[in-house]
Amino acid sequence: MSEKIKILFVDDHQLIIEGILSYLKDIDGLEITSTNSCDEAFNLVKSHLNTDPYQILFTDLSFDNASDNSNIDGGENLIKALQKENVPIKIGVITGHSETNRVYNVVRNLNPLAYILKGKCNTTELNFAIQKMLANQVYYTHEIHEKLLKRALIEIQMDDVAVQILKELPKHSKISNMEGIITKSDGNLVKIRAIESKLAKLRTDLDANNNTDLVLKAKELGILD
Numbered sequence: 425m426s427e428k429i430k431i432l433f434v435d436d437h438q439l440i441i442e443g444i445l446s447y448l449k450d451i452d453g454l455e456i457t458s459t460n461s462c463d464e465a466f467n468l469v470k471s472h473l474n475t476d477p478y479q480i481l482f483t484d485l486s487f488d489n490a491s492d493n494s495n496i497d498g499g500e501n502l503i504k505a506l507q508k509e510n511v512p513i514k515i516g517v518i519t520g521h522s523e524t525n526r527v528y529n530v531v532r533n534l535n536p537l538a539y540i541l542k543g544k545c546n547t548t549e550l551n552f553a554i555q556k557m558l559a560n561q562v563y564y565t566h567e568i569h570e571k572l573l574k575r576a577l578i579e580i581q582m583d584d585v586a587v588q589i590l591k592e593l594p595k596h597s598k599i600s601n602m603e604g605i606i607t608k609s610d611g612n613l614v615k616i617r618a619i620e621s622k623l624a625k626l627r628t629d630l631d632a633n634n635n636t637d638l639v640l641k642a643k644e645l646g647i648l649d
């Protein structure tokens with residue numbers, strides 16, 4: 425069995441792979457393989473399990489080259505397929521996707537050990553992430569960590585009244601039209617002054633410039649569909 429750390433990189437853009445490989449070429453002890461196909465990545469991992477297994481897999485999330493013939497059409501489904509079969513491999517994400525809701529859902533549902541933004545990473549960060557993953561520790565790029573923290577804080581602050589207001593907001597041209605619609609947990613109606621106060625706090629919490637911006641921010645965070 426190889427004494428080197430076997431890593432598989434999966435991305436549909438070869439130039440991205442070549443850029444990442446250039447960052448890692450001077451780091452000793454790595455044996456790196458790459459592929460542009462999620463199907464091939466899955467088959468490579470499975471076929472090497474009993475001989476010379478990969479310790480780490482890094483994958484992008486979106487694959488433009490997926491076709492009707494693809495069994496696995498993206499990074500999220502690749503991770504799910506490996507997890508479904510309990511394949512013992514440490515999984516990280518290297519992607520351009522930094523939308524808060526996308527990040528939150530990937531981390532919550534798939535639990536990757538790493539989440540790195542391609543185009544912003546470098547040799548030091550990649551090497552650090554690899555070492556953390558080998559130690560079964562989580563590493564998220566600072567920007568990703570900040571987004572997850574903000575999402576968690578907003579979720580803690582978000583009560584049922586706030587969610588009702590955000591859902592009703594796009595339906596009404598005037599805030600006054602929402603009077604008689606929003607209810608408290610005890611069934612009592614929320615008065616217009618309390619609605620306006622809650623909206624002001626939500627705009628502050630979500631760094632929104634106005635109510636339209638507030639709805640967009642809420643959607644980005646996954647508070648609204």
